[in-house]
Amino acid sequence: MGKQEKIVSMFNDIAGTYDIANRVLSMGIDKSWRNKACNLAYKFYDKESIDKIVDVACGTGDMIEFWQKIAKENGIVLNNIVGVDPSVGMMGVAKEKLPDVEFIEAGAAQMPIESDSADVISISYGIRNVVQRQEAFDEFARVLKKGGLVVISEFTKNEKTSVLDHVTDFYMNKILPTLGGLISRNKEAYTYLPNSIDEFLTTDNLCKELRQAGLEPIHTQDFSMKISTLIIARKL
Ligand SMILES: C[S@@+](CC[C@H](N)C(=O)[O-])C[C@H]1O[C@@H](n2cnc3c(N)ncnc32)[C@H](O)[C@@H]1O
Secondary structure, three states: OOHHHHHHHHHHHHHHHHHHHHHHHHOOHHHHHHHHHHHHHHHHHOOOEEEEEEEEOOOOOHHHHHHHHHHHHOOOEEEEEEEEEOOHHHHHHHHHHOOOOEEEEOOOOOOOOOOOOEEEEEEEOOHHHOOOHHHHHHHHHHHEEEEEEEEEEEOOOOOOOOHHHHHHHHHHHHHHHHHHHHHHOOHHHHHHHHHHHHOOOOHHHHHHHHHHOOEEEEEEEEEOOOOEEEEEEEEO
């Protein structure tokens, strides 16, 4: 099995406990990060009606629910939202929660979606798992309409400078794998999480890669002691 297949298979294994583990491990804070990402993206896009949002690495569908809820709160008509993920297990959970949403089994680097058709592409806590990252950014640029937005939420790599950074580091490397392992009965999957963050890019380097694909970052913001980072980029 190659690296990408191993990652997808791991998500298939933890799909059934993913939602509960997520809520416990983030203590619900991820809700505020998702809320902020959707609200800001709608503000930057500034349209009353949106044809299509594609949520890549949609997993169990959390972000789709937020896009729908916050569109409603802002009086925005969201005509279509599509979830994309290579993990059948994760999408199985999403389909049960969101029977009216279309889900496509695919990786981020090759999506069977028409060119210039999406207003917004989101990828939340997913880009770290994409092995062909630059290909995925090129694919996002192909699928987005001109002026469309990419909305990335991610745990990017941080230089550890303060005491608080070491506290979050301890949580991510020691507490999270143990708790996640207990809930999912798969400690390996929750050890992968902090390791993949350590091996991941800084926000600046992620922005450089986006620019190489013709996606210009227009907003970056850290949340909750720099645990989560939001990057919004516009297709030029
Ligand atoms: C941590 S989960 C995030 C799920 C969801 N977006 C959320 O916010 O809860 C990461 C997801 O990335 C998916 N994934 C892994 N490799 C991928 C790839 N190459 N392209 C797209 N998604 C991928 C996994 O199957 C998994 O569902």
